[in-house]
Amino acid sequence: MKIRIVNHSKHALPAYETSFSAGMDLRADLDSDILLRPLERALVPTGLFVEIPPGFEAQIRPRSGLAIKKGITLLNTPGTIDADYRGEIMVILINLSKDEFVVKDGERIAQMIITAHEQAEWEQVDTLNPTERGAGGFGHTGAR
Secondary structure, three states: OOEEHHHHHHHHOOOOOOOOOOOOEEEEOOOOOOOEEEOOEEEEEEEEEOOOOOEEEEEEEOOOHHHHHHHHEEEEOHHHHHHHHEEEEEEEEEEEOOOOEOOOOOOOOEEEEEOOOOOOOOOOOOOOOOOOOOOOOOOOOOOO
């Protein structure tokens, strides 16, 4: 699949790091560092603009290394880049740690996954087909 991309950043295009990678790392495109204090959030630019084909979306997800090592994750996860969006890809970072974190230009801050999706058409009915589970949820099985 080919996806049209405009790169206004100072960095290389996102790329798959291994042959079986699902996501491509996104990098911060900054003129100056962003200081994230504990529980602060920031909208971080990437300098990338994409043209996703109809029937697909780009999902923006946290990087596991930043999450476990630094307590940095994303709000609105996964973020969705729709096929008709033409603005800059921006990443909502949040610092869930007790320590300050500095986002530097070029830092890998998130990953982007391209995935297919369907658009649903509602069929309004009076009842739903029964299942063994029924309405059980939120730990109803007792399994931990």
